[in-house]
Amino acid sequence: MGEVRTRFAPSPTGYMHIGNLRTALYAYLIAKSKDGKFVLRIEDTDQDRYVDDAIDVIYKTLKIVGLEHDEGPDIGGDYGPYIQSERKGIYEKYAKELIDKGEAYYCFCSKERLDDLREKNQNKKTPFKYDGHCRSLTEAQVKEKLEAGESYVIRQKMPQTGTTTFKDEVFGKITVENSSLDDNILIKSDGMPTYNFANVIDDHLMDITHVVRGSEYLSSTPKYNLLYKAFGWEIPTYIHLPLILREDGKKLSKREGDASFEDLYYQGYLKEAIINYIALLGWSPGTEQELFTLEELIENFSIRGLSKSPAIFDIEKLKWMNGEYIRKLSLDEFEEVATPYFKEAIKKKEVDYSVLSRLLHTRTEVLSDIPEQLDFVDELPDYDIDLYIHKRMKTNPENALIYLKEVVKVLEGLEAWNFDTIHDSLMELVKKLGAKNGQVLWPVRVALSGKQYTPGGGIELAELLGKEESLKRIKIGIKKLSNI
């Protein structure tokens, strides 16, 4: 067998949902795992749905995640053009060839007649199927209508008996009755091909060896197979992917507000985590490894690991995986990706971002939950003194008051203000008072943050807030506790 060639063929709708991205990923992996080529083709034959900039979204997304194509509209290649609207003439030629072979025919039925037909079918509760009205037009009749300038489409002529069988690498052999197949439109009245036609022509012309797409195309694949056969072309290897469903078991959709790659990315999910997670939705390496770089995915990918049943997109697991990727970052790398969120969270105060990074590194699953964790920094929130009660720490408002007063004395005397000096002085105090660590440090933490949970404890927060602010907050705590 020659070189493996796969393609990702999105239609430019301005939105790359997770299912699309995963299809691109698998197509890429299948090609790359066999040293093949990955082609990008834009399927823009629906002029009504054309969206400006949509193609850029596709380029951008593929670039961000590192699925670089070997051929495509932006970089060219030997099989161009790679935009279907620029290939219009090609489809026409092949459609005519099919007509000559008796595998397709002109249809002059008006939209009105078709709508009428559809309505009748609906009343009878039978599925719509073209009635073959124009199938038996004689050559002379066709010629006459053509010359009269009547608008037409070209339809595929389906066999009316027998069955069609095709083999899919994931789903196995699938057989359908030919009589259930509709005479699909190949060329629309505006001269553009439908997807049904264009994908077959282009996949063949571009030497695509493995057709990778979502399983929603499984039921129309017999028609494509018939097309290949009509042309006498070699049938590609079909690889239909199980769908990705959302939590309620429905298909992911933009209209329902389901997350796209972009949404996730801008919410603070790392691209590596997104790719890694979706790679595992519908595919298993067969080992216990779960964390994969793109390189490792290429090395480990095999069609055999693809599953047939749809997978539900579980944001919780993505979160966990994102946390794993964040923890794998160095402190510097973490600071770099987290800085925009630090800026968002802290406006008034000057704080050391490297200290923030140290505190938040293991406490961040998704970057966007950073601000909430830091909401006490700019301003001490108002809090209830019940926060000073902690059973396990053996603290209560009474002893907290005593300890905080001691803490103030110690901290006021500190010259250098850093983690070590604060730590050592407070620990010394703990020892002197004969208290437990928590008895002193819990009240400090509460006084500094006014919160039940914080990234880091009393010492870390004191370091973060600085001497002046820390003492100010502890004194506020003392005041609160004195008022009871």
Add this chain to the structure above:
RNA sequence: GACCCCUUAGUCAAGUGGUUAAGAUACCGCCCUUUCACGGCGGUGACAGGGGUUCGAAUCCCCUAGGGGUCACCA
């Protein structure tokens, strides 16, 4: 509705006739510990149901149920 496909814990999943039915996540507990998180250890939890075939079935066959996909001059 018709046709096609799918069905192992809440979720992702391993499993290809003989396993105590992996692992991950989520959840719960314990340890570590100045809260939380991280880390470590442990636990609850699954072969949709019913018939076959077989010495033996999560694995093969049939039926039922549930879910999904498709039925456009959209892709």
